[in-house]
Amino acid sequence: MYKVCNCPICYSNRLKSVSEHTVDGKATGWSYLLNDNVVENYKINSCLNCGLVFRNLRFSDADMDILYGSATAPKHRKCRYEDYYDRSTEIVDFLTSNTNLRSFEGFKILDVGGGRGEVTEYFTKLGCRVDILEFDATPMEISEDLRVIGQLTQEDYDLVIFSHILEHITEPVKFLNEILQKVKLNSLVYLEVPYELVSYYVFNTKGHYEHLNYFNSQSLKNMIVSIGGNQICVEKKLGFGQSLPVISGVFYNNKTFQTNHNIEYKSPLRDSLSLDSIVLYVISKIRQITGKVSKSHKQ
Ligand SMILES: [Zn+2]
Numbered sequence: 156m157y158k159v160c161n162c163p164i165c166y167s168n169r170l171k172s173v174s175e176h177t178v179d180g181k182a183t184g185w186s187y188l189l190n191d192n193v194v195e196n197y198k199i200n201s202c203l204n205c206g207l208v209f210r211n212l213r214f215s216d217a218d219m220d221i222l223y224g225s226a227t228a229p230k231h232r233k234c235r236y237e238d239y240y241d242r243s244t245e246i247v248d249f250l251t252s253n254t255n256l257r258s259f260e261g262f263k264i265l266d267v268g269g270g271r272g273e274v275t276e277y278f279t280k281l282g283c284r285v286d287i288l289e290f291d292a293t294p295m296e297i298s299e300d301l302r303v304i305g306q307l308t309q310e311d312y313d314l315v316i317f318s319h320i321l322e323h324i325t326e327p328v329k330f331l332n333e334i335l336q337k338v339k340l341n342s343l344v345y346l347e348v349p350y351e352l353v354s355y356y357v358f359n360t361k362g363h364y365e366h367l368n369y370f371n372s373q374s375l376k377n378m379i380v381s382i383g384g385n386q387i388c389v390e391k392k393l394g395f396g397q398s399l400p401v402i403s404g405v406f407y408n409n410k411t412f413q414t415n416h417n418i419e420y421k422s423p424l425r426d427s428l429s430l431d432s433i434v435l436y437v438i439s440k441i442r443q444i445t446g447k448v449s450k451s452h453k454q
Contacts, residue, residue: 156188174199199369201423206423208423260283263289264313271295326369348370353400357427371423
């Protein structure tokens with residue numbers, strides 16, 4: 156791991172500290188990466204240019220291998236795809252209500268970092284071809300209707316999905332841009348990330364050890380702008396099987412990378428204290444406590 160001094164989206168160095176933390180290998184999840192080591196005084200910062208909140212402690216390629224590589228990947232049991240259908244139908248509803256899409260028949264979908272296709276297997280039932288892009292592709296027990304690929308070899312995708320991926324990525328703009336440059340012009344792109352600002356601003360938490368980037372609607376919009384996306388809609392909502400506040404966004408890929416154009420700043424602190432954020436947070440916690448959450452979220 157290493158520390159950065161610039162925002163991973165707009166590369167500004169105008170940052171404000173939200174909180175400061177020290178972790179050791181005893182903290183939940185961190186033992187994978189730290190063993191007996193301690194990381195002192197890492198910061199959760201907010202960017203005063205684009206509004207992204209992020210951890211200044213980033214993963215190296217070696218850390219990414221430890222976390223997500225084939226050598227340490229957990230051996231999955233057979234996937235019960237039905238448990239994830241509520242998450243898939245949320246994506247279908249979001250896309251059909253915010254675009255003129257009415258049918259997915261014949262669609263070619265790229266599911267980036269999609270694991271066993273938990274979220275996209277449902278789309279094969281709608282007549283789609285689904286490729287799952289996993290850079291360190293390992294043989295997995297997945298539906299025979301899905302195909303796992305280790306690198307992009309074709310560009311004819313109609314829809315590219317990044318579901319709960321970008322919060323894990325050290326350089327999210329570079330990552331998105333490299334993939335979208337290889338996919339055809341005007342393909343539809345769907346992004347979904349957890350909305351976690353209430354945890355960081357109100358409860359001062361360290362956060363999930365795997366999460367590096369904490370978006371709100373404005374910072375996700377700014378990221379879409381910076382990769383030249385033709386934005387259709389970005390929305391804060393209850394998602395992930397109605398159990399987690401998320402930010403969902405959809406845009407057309409116009410493949411024009413740009414830096415710092417038309418970026419708009421809105422205070423992430425004010426956003427985290429807004430009524431809709433607090434309501435979403437409270438509802439998600441009640442659902443988790445009462446067990447009224449998607450089966451996929453319990454696993
Ligand atoms: Zn920024």
